[in-house]
Amino acid sequence: MQLISFKPDSITFVSILLVCATLTALEWGMDNHGKINRCGFISHVIVITTLINMYSKCESLKKASFLFDNICANKIISWNAMIVGYARNDYNKKSIKLFEQMKYVGINPNDVTFVSVLFPCSHASPMK
Secondary structure, eight states: OTTTTOOOOHHHHHHHHHHHHHHTOHHHHHHHHHHHHHHTOTTOHHHHHHHHHHHHHTTOHHHHHHHHHHTOTTOHHHHHHHHHHHHHTTOHHHHHHHHHHHHHTTOOOOHHHHHHHHHHHHOOSOOO
16 A cells, blocks of 8 residues: 555554454554554544554553543443453453443443453453
8 A cells, every 4th residue: 555655544544453453463553553643543433442452452551541541531432442451451450440430420331331341250360
């Protein structure tokens, strides 16, 4: 795409970030995060949520949490991604606490939220 000067759109970046998350390719994901900023897609909820997902799959929860806290903490899809991100990294207490916080601030959970919060509840490992 870059060789033929084709400009990526938000869906292109979502696709790339999904690959980065699957491969746990943090450096490639961070590089594309920079490109997302430069292209102006940082305000797109699906792009931000995919970044949250990618960072949490790459075990970079600080970056995932920063994006969640500072960019789109008012969308259910982002709450779900962060709840799963904490659970995926064995931060089960944080995951459940975030679920409680979500309800407190008035974001109504959906089916995905309930499935997401069951994940940390079902783990037998000690909660962090």
